[in-house]
Amino acid sequence: MTRSKIIFAALAAALFLPTLVNLYGFFSLSDKAEARPVFRLKLGGFDPRDFSRGRYANLRIEWLPDETEPDCVTPQQTKPDPKTGRLYGGQRPRLQCQFCITKTADGATHTAFIPPDEIKKRSCAVVIPRVTVNFQSNGVTNLQAWHNSMMRFYLDERLADRVDAALRNNKHEFSADVSFDDKLKPYPREFYIDDKPYRDFIEGR
Amino acid sequence: MSWQKKLDEWHKAGILPASTAQAIRNYEETQPRLTDAIWRYGLFGLAALCIGLGLWFIIAANWQSIPFSVKLGGHTLLNLAFGAATIYFYRTRHDIVPAVEIPLLLTAAGQLSIMALIGQHLHISSPMEDVMLHWWLLIVPMLLLVGRTFFSGALVLGLTIFVAVTKLDLDFRAYFIPIFTLAPALYILSHAPKFKSLKPGWIVITRLIGLYTPLFFAVLILIEPSAFAGRRNAASEIIYNNLFGGVLIAAALFYLWREKSTALNLQHHAHHVLAIILATATAGLGQILIFAKNDHTTMAIVFCAFFLALGRIAYHHQRRWMLSAAILFVAGRMIVYFSQMSNNMLVTGVAMIAIGLGAIYLMRKLLPHMKAHA
Numbered sequence: 001m002t003r004s005k006i007i008f009a010a011l012a013a014a015l016f017l018p019t020l021v022n023l024y025g026f027f028s029l030s031d032k033a034e035a036r037p038v039f040r041l042k043l044g045g046f047d048p049r050d051f052s053r054g055r056y057a058n059l060r061i062e063w064l065p066d067e068t069e070p071d072c073v074t075p076q077q078t079k080p081d082p083k084t085g086r087l088y089g090g091q092r093p094r095l096q097c098q099f100c101i102t103k104t105a106d107g108a109t110h111t112a113f114i115p116p117d118e119i120k121k122r123s124c125a126v127v128i129p130r131v132t133v134n135f136q137s138n139g140v141t142n143l144q145a146w147h148n149s150m151m152r153f154y155l156d157e158r159l160a161d162r163v164d165a166a167l168r169n170n171k172h173e174f175s176a177d178v179s180f181d182d183k184l185k186p187y188p189r190e191f192y193i194d195d196k197p198y199r200d201f202i203e204g205r
Numbered sequence: 206m207s208w209q210k211k212l213d214e215w216h217k218a219g220i221l222p223a224s225t226a227q228a229i230r231n232y233e234e235t236q237p238r239l240t241d242a243i244w245r246y247g248l249f250g251l252a253a254l255c256i257g258l259g260l261w262f263i264i265a266a267n268w269q270s271i272p273f274s275v276k277l278g279g280h281t282l283l284n285l286a287f288g289a290a291t292i293y294f295y296r297t298r299h300d301i302v303p304a305v306e307i308p309l310l311l312t313a314a315g316q317l318s319i320m321a322l323i324g325q326h327l328h329i330s331s332p333m334e335d336v337m338l339h340w341w342l343l344i345v346p347m348l349l350l351v352g353r354t355f356f357s358g359a360l361v362l363g364l365t366i367f368v369a370v371t372k373l374d375l376d377f378r379a380y381f382i383p384i385f386t387l388a389p390a391l392y393i394l395s396h397a398p399k400f401k402s403l404k405p406g407w408i409v410i411t412r413l414i415g416l417y418t419p420l421f422f423a424v425l426i427l428i429e430p431s432a433f434a435g436r437r438n439a440a441s442e443i444i445y446n447n448l449f450g451g452v453l454i455a456a457a458l459f460y461l462w463r464e465k466s467t468a469l470n471l472q473h474h475a476h477h478v479l480a481i482i483l484a485t486a487t488a489g490l491g492q493i494l495i496f497a498k499n500d501h502t503t504m505a506i507v508f509c510a511f512f513l514a515l516g517r518i519a520y521h522h523q524r525r526w527m528l529s530a531a532i533l534f535v536a537g538r539m540i541v542y543f544s545q546m547s548n549n550m551l552v553t554g555v556a557m558i559a560i561g562l563g564a565i566y567l568m569r570k571l572l573p574h575m576k577a578h579a
């Protein structure tokens with residue numbers, strides 16, 4: 001191979017390979033995303049953003065289970081917060097209850113907050129470890145995952161303002177179809193307002 | 206002072222005989238004027254700018270309606286085309302630095318934007334440092350192999366420092382960062398050819414790019430992106446936009462002042478500079494009036510009519526800078542008007558393409574009838 005051909009090959013590789021790598025990355029990520037199970041999970045907070053005119057909302061998964069094992073809710077009473085009066089049971093290092101996500105026979109999502117020894121007995125599709133439990137004085141259980149529960153969902157720019165308004169309005173319920181990668185990082189697939197895909201909800205379909 | 210006045214002075218002083226002065230005059234009148242070339246290139250640049258922006262706006266207006274496969278396929282083809290253009294110019298026009306460097310930098314930038322496109326489609330929210338590391342891996346080989354200008358060096362240097370500091374948790378003061386990051390950049394910079402080695406045609410184009418780039422941003426700012434977000438007519442934004450436009454014009458003036466000692470002197474460029482100042486200042490004044498009266502249509506018609514009349518006078522008296530000002534202003538004013546009235550990027554895009562085509566028409570029809578600048 002002559003010197004000029006080597007230079008040409010190096011140039012072609014340097015200039016064309018990056019685009020091909022990006023394309024491979026897309027198809028690879030897309031295939032993996034398609035292969036993963038999708039769960040419908042409730043959403044808690046949100047953080048709408050308008051970054052460089054690219055409209056997206058940061059959505060936060062609310063780790064509220066459909067079912068909670070009694071061992072996981074017994075409060076470990078500690079000193080109440082003088083300002084709020086809340087009793088913080090805080091983390092339960094011994095029990096370490098975990099968040100188990102399963103698919104039911106009809107394809108619905110079932111979530112349970114269970115002790116570790118229960119995990120093996122159930123066929124959990126996804127297990128979110130390191131969930132912290134806060135007990136509030138009014139008896140409401142609020143679960144927080146140490147795990148990253150924020151997801152960025154890119155909205156249709158034409159509907160973004162109306163989605164933003166709906167998010168700020170506390171009258172609606174929000175949920176999302178979510179899949180998890182091997183590191184349990186959540187990826188949103190679809191965003192729902194009052195159980196309707198957000199496009200259908202906004203356009204009144 | 207123009208060469209005609211100098212000739213007259215020398216003739217009156219008895220240095221130059223009348224026959225020689227007349228012979229010089231006859232010879233010069235048969236030569237193509239440099240100002241003609243600048244004017245034509247400038248108008249062509251404006252037309253290309255308008256058409257390019259128009260196409261951009263039309264694509265942007267329909268962005269959500271375009272299927273993802275078309276976006277990804279189109280972007281991939283665009284990136285590959287930029288890469289092919291880089292190789293083509295590298296092999297055939299190696300001595301013309303911008304011919305190689307521009308498609309190279311577009312190829313590099315295209316990698317980042319295709320990553321953003323994929324990320325948006327799959328709703329991936331990767332940390333900035335991961336994105337930059339991936340981009341760094343993709344583009345540094347091509348920049349080191351082909352890049353020869355300050356921009357390539359700065360991109361390699363800046364990205365390497367960012368990735369090193371954010372991804373590897375390195376300290377800025379660590380000794381090896383400057384060694385490993387500055388070395389390739391200095392190598393590139395040391396091989397960058399001097400500005401003077403460029404061919405004359407490219408010198409003109411490069412300088413006109415230097416002139417019209419601030420204009421490009423000034424026009425973009427005058428369009429008021431906020432108009433699309435439903436926050437138009439905010440006084441503070443108008444003042445801010447015009448101040449920013451003024452800073453860009455000052456940058457253009459500085460650029461021209463710095464170049465005045467070269468063959469293309471300030472006198473030649475002054476036509477363009479005055480045109481830009483006039484167009485921007487009047488567009489700003491028009492915006493303030495619109496804010497006060499809240500009547501876009503009347504103001505647009507009044508200002509366009511005024512400048513079209515000015516353009517007619519300029520054409521009659523062969524004053525090219527006035528004609529430039531009129532065309533630039535009408536173009537800018539129409540863009541602002543369409544964007545504000547329609548609040549629709551599609552309409553604005555079509556209007557801009559029409560303005561660009563109009564500029565090409567003017568260039569073809571009017572310029573050949575104008576006499577050499579006297």
